[in-house]
Amino acid sequence: MGKWAELPGTVALLLMLSLGMAGGSYTSAPVPPVTAACSFYSGRSCEECLKNVSCFWCITNNTCLDYPVRNILPPSSLCAMSAARWGACWINFEALIITISVVLGLILLSTTVCCCYCCYCRKRSNSLMRLEAEEENLMRERERRKQEALQRKNERTVKHNEIRKKYGLLQDMDHPYSRYENE
Incomplete structure (x- = not known):
């Protein structure tokens, strides 16, 4: 009962009763207590x-x-x-610490590289989208200017034709043979 005397009284008694050794001698290898x-x-x-x-x-x-x-x-x-x-x-503990620190360092490094790469890709795609949007705006602006130029050209042509008609310089193009009749 020498090994069991180290434990508090109630715990030792419960262990001895559960093992059926309350009054007998203990001859087998000692079983380590739960909280040894x-x-x-x-x-x-x-x-x-x-x-x-x-x-x-x-x-x-x-x-x-x-x-x-x-x-x-x-x-x-x-x-x-x-x-x-x-x-x-x-x-050994020294090798364990070195191994764990190397593995954690590699995980941290790879996570940092992945985050930086993702940020770079996002920034690049945003700049490409911005360039595409700018290019689209430029194309729309060119088209708008071209339409305005055509509209101004048509307005000038109409004004010139009115002036020619006023002074009789405009020939009717509806009847190409009309000029031969006047002669």
Whole structure:
């Protein structure tokens, strides 16, 4: 009953009753409590330690330590970064941090490049649309000026014909043979 004495009385009693060990001796391998401290896994294996995400494993002295939540990185006084394992036993904490920072950097860089490219394309399409609209306006303006010029030309022709008619210089084009009759 030595291992169970570390737990609070009610929890230990409930665990012992549920396992049927209230009065008997405990001979099999100890089952880790649900809320075991990280130090409980020291001297065991890295995999057992890292099952609890609040723990990290130090290879140099085979200890399972509580991850210092107040610090972003565990201080070297606890364990060297190259010897610390967190999340996976096959990669050290130093390599894990470098890998994560490189991946996040690439994601950030690619997102920035994509945003800049999209903005460039939008700006370019807007300028092309603006150029097309300007060109269309110029074409309409040319057509309007051409129509005004034709209208002024017709008005001048009408005025000139009135003056010619007034002074008898306008010949009737309705009857091309009329001029031979007058002679």
